[in-house]
Amino acid sequence: MIFAIETDTTIPIYTQLTQQIKQAILNGQANIGETLPSVRSLASDLGVNMHTVNKAYNILVDEGILRKSQQGYSIQFNETLREAPNFRTEVQEQFKSVLIDGLIHGITFAQFQEWSQEIAEELNLSENESFNSN
Amino acid sequence: MIFAIETDTTIPIYTQLTQQIKQAILNGQANIGETLPSVRSLASDLGVNMHTVNKAYNILVDEGILRKSQQGYSIQFNETLREAPNFRTEVQEQFKSVLIDGLIHGITFAQFQEWSQEIAEELNLSENESFNSN
Amino acid sequence: MIFAIETDTTIPIYTQLTQQIKQAILNGQANIGETLPSVRSLASDLGVNMHTVNKAYNILVDEGILRKSQQGYSIQFNETLREAPNFRTEVQEQFKSVLIDGLIHGITFAQFQEWSQEIAEELNLSENESFNSN
Amino acid sequence: MIFAIETDTTIPIYTQLTQQIKQAILNGQANIGETLPSVRSLASDLGVNMHTVNKAYNILVDEGILRKSQQGYSIQFNETLREAPNFRTEVQEQFKSVLIDGLIHGITFAQFQEWSQEIAEELNLSENESFNSN
DNA sequence: GTGGTCTAGACCACG
């Protein structure tokens, strides 16, 4: 599980981290039960502050993706994901925003579909979950 | 072209504005060449700060969507804006982020596809731009 | 809404804050929609760090009790409280722990009941919500 | 007297231990004068660190619940411990905290009362100590 | 003015 932090972006570091951890879980690089690197060691590896890693980890705990114990953080990701009541709506609105932003700049639905397939393949979800499975 | 600003959210007001203007352009509520309401009047109508509307307009100018003249801001939206430099990769990354965020919380590709179709219909883009045009 | 922070306790300051805010809401000292003091001003008033107040506020946002907007934090506390799936169980276990801790030190159930009534009166919930209402 | 330690929680192990010992005393599984398993053997059985069991035992000694002798730790639990100094107010405050936390999330006093009765039955305290004894 | 992010560093609790 290798993380790459970009500093020349406006995306917060802790968001970059949560995204990459989620991706690692989805594509199987990180397995359920696996222990994550300690807050301080990961911070040291990435050259960021401890608190930043800590925030990323705790966001994932709140989302039900990580589990916090006294030995550190490990991957939970079971069915009991605690979703905020309007989580679907939030994702849907973000999805719509991205589409509109792309469409007005000439990106076609076909292009978005292509990207979806790429992501599906990258995550090894192409068989039963694919965007164009039907 | 009616705008609805929500103050109970963390989404910046100017972002809400730019998105709604883009959407109005896409679905034909706003036509090319049309002049937008003046900064002052729109700010007054929406009950927001003048600087906020100004910021939204100028972002759209930078994106090549609006054109600023002596008479105010008008809608450009021609083919020139289709060559935005790294806008493609930016949108692509945002798209991927949203997908991953949804997928890890159980939202399927099929669901995203359904949302895409809804958005396509809402924007009346089914003919030449539609997601399932092929 | 007056807060009192005790430093000679092991209870984290942000927990003391969240509890007092909850109590203020329950007993009507804080009304729905009311804006809370800004993170920095409250921190200054209490003589604690900004981040500590920030943490308390954000915990309450996560619990669905506060609402975060660009103008600050305000009291939400509506029916759409987003509860973690095992929230009831957690409270129940804490409740049991406290009872056991008291019982072994000679505190009787009657004493706990008395305390409940005091709390109910303090919160003006005695009529329809009281612990011994039946 | 069987103990179950959960490592997937943030509750300190020594706290889990002290609570379960207290509960065992209350419900009669552990009798006054009885000797507890040695620190080493219990630590070995539970797969935890020796120091952790030691800490739990010593906390109970400080609370007047256990007695340390040459032969090990045994259960005291006499009337002398009923005069803990500020234990009453501590427990009372914890009790209030739990109630407030539950109430603001919609748990009613009636629910807390029900839980109390369940706990009373579980501890076989219904006769002389019960919450609804009057 | 509001909150958000990040850093640096200290001290504590747990095992």
Next chain:
DNA sequence: GTGGTCTAGACCACA
């Protein structure tokens, strides 16, 4: 060794 709490202070985004 692990994470938790708190502080002090800087810089940025938003309105």
